[in-house]
Amino acid sequence: MNNINLNLLRSLKVLLDECHVSQAANKLNITQSAVSRQLSQLRELFADPLLVRDGNQLIPTPKALQLQAKLEHWFVELDELMVEAEFEPAQWKGEFVLASSDYVAQFILPEIVEAMAVQSPQVSVKYCLWQPDLLSQMAESDIQLASTMSPEPPVGVSSVLIGADYPVVAMHNQHPLAAQAELSVEDLLNFAHIKVIGGGDKDTYIDQALAKLGHQRRIALKVPFFSAAFRSLCLSQHLMVVPEHIASNLQHHYDVVYKRLPVTTPLHKYWLLWHAKYDNQASHQWARNLVHAIMTETSYSIGYDYKS
Known part of the structure; x- marks a missing residue:
């Protein structure tokens, strides 16, 4: 049972719904012989005939009827699992952890908190002072988003350039x-x-x-x-x-x-960064887009000067 094929269960559900091999084959878009082979496998797997012939009909056994009810419920849950609900910022609950400098905390964070409070009022924001050694800890730490400076895109994390200056x-x-x-x-x-x-x-x-x-x-x-x-x-x-x-x-x-300065130095480059595990998380995508937009628009950010 541990190695059961998901497609085999889907075929069983269709067979029990149709009680007809050819109709099940059409619905599954496979041949009748393939459906017949699957039915044989299913009979062996469940140690039950599942469908017995009565003239031109296939009649489900009591075991099959029990399985049919369970499969119906199970596939509904599976479909819900595979289709992620659309993210609604207003319904988002939890904590969002942001790290950067005390300059960002003093002059930019209040705008981020204000926007969060309006658009996602059930989220709490936690702010940490960023230190360079935290970069290697992004996978394990609770920091979800950070902004810092680095000459090149930080290695081992996802990032987007905010701006640059000397x-x-x-x-x-x-x-x-x-x-x-x-x-x-x-x-x-x-x-x-x-x-x-x-x-x-x-x-x-x-x-x-x-x-x-x-x-x-x-x-x-x-x-x-x-x-x-x-x-x-x-x-x-x-x-x-x-x-x-x-x-x-x-x-x-x-x-x-x-x-x-009286000496030549490279550009400081500023990045918004996060661990790749958050790349496709809907709430994180929304939050980092919000933070990035604020860091691009606020006059206190390098993003404002860089854009201008």
């Missing part, structure tokens, strides 16, 4: 370097730096560029939050290397200016 150096608007149109490498090294360690890797490019010249920055403060970093920047003569879209947006909230 790193710049930010400082208080009263900083000794604030009035200069351009900075030198010496300028960059003469002041200590603040490093934001939450979210994606924002510093490797500048550190690699300086290392090629035989230099290294002095890091005065490492902090996981952009808000704390920018407040500290405004109360010191420190410098901070950040993505340009963040510096551009946060200069409207803090007394800071930013300058181009």
